[in-house]
Amino acid sequence: MAEKVMVKGNEAMAEAAVRAGCRIYFGYPITPQSEFIEYMARRMPQIEGVFLQSESEVAAVNMVYGAACTGNRVMTSTSSPGFSLMQEGVSYIAGAMLPAVFVNVVRGGPGLGDIQPAQSDYFQATKGGAHGDYHLIVLAPGSIQESVDLMEDAFRMADEYRMPVLILADGMLGQMMEPVEFPEFVKLEGINDHSAWALRGATGREANKVTSFDIDPVNLEKMNIFIQEIYKRIKAKEVRYETIGLEDAEYMLVGYGTMGRILGSVVKLARSKGIKVGLFRPITLWPFPYAELKKAAEGVKTILTVEMSMGQMVEDVRLAVEGSVPVQFYGRTGGMVPTPDEVLAELLKHV
Amino acid sequence: MSKNFVKIDEERCKGCGLCINFCPKKVLSFSEKFNSKGYHPARQHDPDNCIGCGFCYMMCPDTAITVFKETAKV
Amino acid sequence: MTEATYKRPESLAKREFSYCPGCHHGIIHRLVAETIDELSIREKTLMVAPVGCSVFAYEFFDVDGTVAPHGRAPAVATGMKRSLPDRVVFTYQGDGDLAAIGTAEIVHAANRGEKITTIFVNNAIYGMTGGQMAPTTLLGMKTTTSPYGRKSETEGFPLHVSELLKETAGIVYLERVAVSSPQEVRKAKAAIKKAFTVQLKGLGFAMVEVLSTCPTNWGLSPVESIKWLNENMKKEYPLGVFVDKVGDLK
Numbered sequence: 247m248a249e250k251v252m253v254k255g256n257e258a259m260a261e262a263a264v265r266a267g268c269r270i271y272f273g274y275p276i277t278p279q280s281e282f283i284e285y286m287a288r289r290m291p292q293i294e295g296v297f298l299q300s301e302s303e304v305a306a307v308n309m310v311y312g313a314a315c316t317g318n319r320v321m322t323s324t325s326s327p328g329f330s331l332m333q334e335g336v337s338y339i340a341g342a343m344l345p346a347v348f349v350n351v352v353r354g355g356p357g358l359g360d361i362q363p364a365q366s367d368y369f370q371a372t373k374g375g376a377h378g379d380y381h382l383i384v385l386a387p388g389s390i391q392e393s394v395d396l397m398e399d400a401f402r403m404a405d406e407y408r409m410p411v412l413i414l415a416d417g418m419l420g421q422m423m424e425p426v427e428f429p430e431f432v433k434l435e436g437i438n439d440h441s442a443w444a445l446r447g448a449t450g451r452e453a454n455k456v457t458s459f460d461i462d463p464v465n466l467e468k469m470n471i472f473i474q475e476i477y478k479r480i481k482a483k484e485v486r487y488e489t490i491g492l493e494d495a496e497y498m499l500v501g502y503g504t505m506g507r508i509l510g511s512v513v514k515l516a517r518s519k520g521i522k523v524g525l526f527r528p529i530t531l532w533p534f535p536y537a538e539l540k541k542a543a544e545g546v547k548t549i550l551t552v553e554m555s556m557g558q559m560v561e562d563v564r565l566a567v568e569g570s571v572p573v574q575f576y577g578r579t580g581g582m583v584p585t586p587d588e589v590l591a592e593l594l595k596h597v
Numbered sequence: 598m599s600k601n602f603v604k605i606d607e608e609r610c611k612g613c614g615l616c617i618n619f620c621p622k623k624v625l626s627f628s629e630k631f632n633s634k635g636y637h638p639a640r641q642h643d644p645d646n647c648i649g650c651g652f653c654y655m656m657c658p659d660t661a662i663t664v665f666k667e668t669a670k671v
Numbered sequence: 672m673t674e675a676t677y678k679r680p681e682s683l684a685k686r687e688f689s690y691c692p693g694c695h696h697g698i699i700h701r702l703v704a705e706t707i708d709e710l711s712i713r714e715k716t717l718m719v720a721p722v723g724c725s726v727f728a729y730e731f732f733d734v735d736g737t738v739a740p741h742g743r744a745p746a747v748a749t750g751m752k753r754s755l756p757d758r759v760v761f762t763y764q765g766d767g768d769l770a771a772i773g774t775a776e777i778v779h780a781a782n783r784g785e786k787i788t789t790i791f792v793n794n795a796i797y798g799m800t801g802g803q804m805a806p807t808t809l810l811g812m813k814t815t816t817s818p819y820g821r822k823s824e825t826e827g828f829p830l831h832v833s834e835l836l837k838e839t840a841g842i843v844y845l846e847r848v849a850v851s852s853p854q855e856v857r858k859a860k861a862a863i864k865k866a867f868t869v870q871l872k873g874l875g876f877a878m879v880e881v882l883s884t885c886p887t888n889w890g891l892s893p894v895e896s897i898k899w900l901n902e903n904m905k906k907e908y909p910l911g912v913f914v915d916k917v918g919d920l921k
């Protein structure tokens with residue numbers, strides 16, 4: 247058993263990426279993510295990896311595109327305005343079916359917003375922030391340990407499904423410190439063999455072409471349908487969520503990431519007051535656990551969805567339960583983080 | 598047949614006329630016929646005077662020209 | 672003995688170019704392919720095509736290739752080269768791609784001395800989208816978005832990318848050439864070959880700007896286009912070597 251060490255979220259995620267076999271990193275500084283890029287600047291040279299601070303997030307995402315074309319594990323990290331700037335490249339990566347991992351340490355928006363934790367990029371992350379019929383796999387860790395554990399999965403899924411994977415964190419997760427246990431270094435042999443399509447020089451084979459481009463609509467539709475088939479497989483295999491105290495719950499809280507963790511405290515607080523409350527915390531935001539949430543909601547009187555936004559994931563919660571249970575919403579935004587007491591007070595209004 | 602001559606891939610040719618314009622010996626011209634793209638391809642009407650200089654090849658944007666040149670006496 | 676002394680280079684794929692009759696993109700492609708053949712690097716070359724008329728270039732070369740988002744080819748090439756330093760990576764970009772939307776990427780790739788090669792095709796116009804004004808469009812030149820002729824008061828001045836880039840420390844070889852005559856084609860070929868050799872030797876960033884025609888959007892025949900280029904473009908964009916820190920490469 248490896249021992250636990252105290253680390254800041256951003257640095258923990260960066261080290262986890264290194265352990266997951268990532269040896270190429272491109273990025274641009276932005277708060278509250280900067281410890282990530284700074285960690286990579288120190289770490290990559292120690293392991294003969296590639297670190298490059300790009301001239302912008304636009305360049306960073308396209309460097310990721312280029313490195314991903316070669317079939318090597320590659321990633322970038324950023325925060326909200328930076329991820330907005332990356333969107334065109336994300337769409338190209340999705341269209342060209344390239345494996346790549348992104349981390350968005352979300353901050354308050356819109357616009358320049360502030361540098362406090364927020365969850366207001368949920369729509370951008372899960373509904374397609376850029377153009378075209380595409381998705382990212384979106385993972386929302388609720389603790390630093392979970393963000394570390396999910397990193398290996400993120401790279402595994404990017405490789406297996408040949409698509410971009412996003413870890414949707416927030417400023418709280420990026421900035422706080424927690425004891426963390428790191429996994430062993432992943433051995434890459436055999437698990438990311440992309441020789442069939444990657445651009446590494448046409449030695450003794452036909453030239454490979456990687457592109458999101460096809461001028462013929464018949465072919466482009468085919469390409470899209472092919473990608474949708476992959477999405478179906480992901481929906482069947484990769485959905486993840488956590489539940490707490492739902493066995494006898496009359497009320498269900500739904501929240502993800504940092505908010506999901508705060509809701510864990512609300513469950514305890516409410517139960518100490520005799521209210522039977524449970525928690526449903528989606529871990530994959532795409533694919534969203536629609537069926538699982540609906541099933542979990544059977545028998546509860548009311549659902550309260552809580553977000554650090556004006557209400558984005560709540561739309562998926564409503565889609566999931568299809569009107570079978572009333573869905574209430576409480577949220578703070580702009581970098582404000584609801585406290586357990588605040589949420590409890592809100593919950594009591596519906597009890 | 599001349600010792601120097603060019604072969605023009607009539608299907609690749611787009612009838613741009615650059616080879617004709619730059620041929621120092623004026624031995625190229627447009628053919629009367631159309632290719633499948635609807636262009637009048639270039640042709641070499643006077644191979645006897647071709648010097649194999651390659652100018653036509655160098656100016657052809659569609660790699661339609663191969664130049665054959667006498668390289669050594671047999 | 673009669674031999675084929677000038678023939679289609681092997682590094683070009685079989686398919687026909689999609690360019691308009693007389694468009695210089697085809698000549699420039701051929702010169703790049705001849706270079707790849709002569710340096711025997713086909714099997715280790717990665718190409719990054721742009722968005723523009725040459726968006727299909729990744730299909731025209733028989734090498735591994737991709738298409739970058741509009742203007743971002745130098746960043747994509749950087750990602751490739753950093754992951755596979757022993758491969759040859761080149762970008763092929765138009766003037767809208769490189770001199771408008773992609774100015775940041777080219778300046779920084781050059782300044783980092785990124786060990787890639789860029790072929791910059793300047794035809795003073797946005798060819799693919801139907802002849803709109805480019806940053807390189809000449810003053811007074813009519814395009815679909817400068818229908819009364821480009822005016823410096825409102826549209827600024829023609830952008831001289833090579834003159835700008837020559838100040839970046841990471842660039843080791845930079846030349847502006849044309850392909851408007853067989854003699855110029857020979858010089859352009861030598862420049863392109865040198866720009867690839869610079870990369871093979873790991874010396875830094877190299878770029879060749881090629882003045883090119885767009886007969887379709889200039890509204891001129893291929894032969895008239897060459898005349899127009901000679902009389903107008905060369906005045907604004909004089910040919911020559913801007914940077915050569917490598918000398919004679921053999």
Ligand SMILES: Cc1ncc(C[n+]2csc(CCOP(=O)(O)OP(=O)(O)O)c2C)c(N)n1
Pocket residue numbers: 722723724725741764765766767768769792794796797798799800805
């Ligand atoms: C982000 C983005 N903006 C605009 C376009 C549309 N577009 C395609 S090609 C092009 C201009 C290309 O001109 P240039 O680079 O000069 O190449 P040419 O066609 O002249 O060779 C534009 C504006 C695009 N594809 N993507």
Ligand code: SF4
Pocket residue numbers: 602603619620621622623624625641646647648649650651652653654664
């Ligand atoms: S090789 Fe020279 S002389 Fe012969 S056709 Fe071509 S340009 Fe004319």
Ligand code: SF4
Pocket residue numbers: 605609610611612613614615616617638639653656657658659660661662693
């Ligand atoms: S230069 Fe090439 S494409 Fe143009 S007319 Fe001559 S052979 Fe045909």
Ligand code: SF4
Pocket residue numbers: 689690691694695696724794798799884885886887888
């Ligand atoms: S539009 Fe202009 S640049 Fe594009 S292929 Fe035609 S002639 Fe060439």
Ligand SMILES: [Mg+2]
Pocket residue numbers: 765766767792793794795796797798805
């Ligand atoms: Mg152009």
